[in-house]
Amino acid sequence: MKQLVRFRQRWQIMFVILPLFINCGSEPTTEVNQQHFVSASGKAKPSDPLNSEKVRRWKRGEVYVTKVIDGDTFWVDNGNERFKVRFIGVDAPETRNSRGKLKGPYAKEAKEYVKKLTENKWVKLELDVQKKDRYQRVLAYIYLTDGTFLNAELVKGGLAMVDTYPPNVKYSDLFVKLQHEARVDNRGLWAY
Numbered sequence: 001m002k003q004l005v006r007f008r009q010r011w012q013i014m015f016v017i018l019p020l021f022i023n024c025g026s027e028p029t030t031e032v033n034q035q036h037f038v039s040a041s042g043k044a045k046p047s048d049p050l051n052s053e054k055v056r057r058w059k060r061g062e063v064y065v066t067k068v069i070d071g072d073t074f075w076v077d078n079g080n081e082r083f084k085v086r087f088i089g090v091d092a093p094e095t096r097n098s099r100g101k102l103k104g105p106y107a108k109e110a111k112e113y114v115k116k117l118t119e120n121k122w123v124k125l126e127l128d129v130q131k132k133d134r135y136q137r138v139l140a141y142i143y144l145t146d147g148t149f150l151n152a153e154l155v156k157g158g159l160a161m162v163d164t165y166p167p168n169v170k171y172s173d174l175f176v177k178l179q180h181e182a183r184v185d186n187r188g189l190w191a192y
Contacts, residue, residue: 054079061125065118070095071110071160073137074118076125086137087151088128089175091163093189105192110159117144129167139168155179158188 054064054077063076069084071092076085093104095111125140133139142150152171154160156178164172183190 051079057122062122063125065121065123068111068115068119070107071114071154074114076123084135084137085125085140085142086133086135087154087160088139088141088168089162089164089171090151090154090160092154092160106159106189109188110154113154113157113159114150117148117150118142121145123150128170130165141171151175152178156182156187158182158186158190161189 050064056079057063058078058080063078063085065074066077066082067075069075072087072090074085075082092110092114093107094101095103095107097103122145124143124145125138126143127138127140130139144150151160152174155162155175162172162175162179164175182188
């Protein structure tokens with residue numbers, strides 16, 4: 001019985017003292033310590049100053065475009081994750097045959113236009129009712145830092161056609177108007 005009491009007392013002391021030993025060698029969290037993160041290899045690396053800018057701007061609805069896929073889709077980074085964004089209300093020609101769609105005329109021009117304006121730059125995303133499509137791409141209206149509405153500019157220039165799906169129809173009337181003008185003026189796809 002005495003042995004059992006001593007055993008319990010020792011364990012109770014261990015539960016009090018053990019956390020002190022565990023925290024004894026650890027450094028307090030400071031801004032200096034937060035400048036490092038552990039990479040996949042397990043080695044600490046200094047954080048990317050651009051990454052903290054991405055996180056800060058994400059709070060304002062802005063993202064950093066990392067790669068343009070085609071005239072209506074690109075990859076972005078918000079500092080915490082990378083994800084694909086599909087432009088709402090427009091359909092640019094395909095740059096390659098995929099998912100039953102064939103490569104289209106003006107695909108290269110549409111991709112290059114979007115690439116020139118957005119790749120390795122900041123854009124603002126405006127969401128509508130439906131946040132993602134069936135492929136888990138974020139659906140958004142895209143604005144450049146100067147306020148240019150990219151979805152509308154693609155349709156206006158004849159580099160994309162109107163392609164709206166309810167419930168994301170906020171700017172469908174504008175897109176239809178711009179497409180009509182592009183068609184009358186034989187711009188881009190409408191000259192083909």
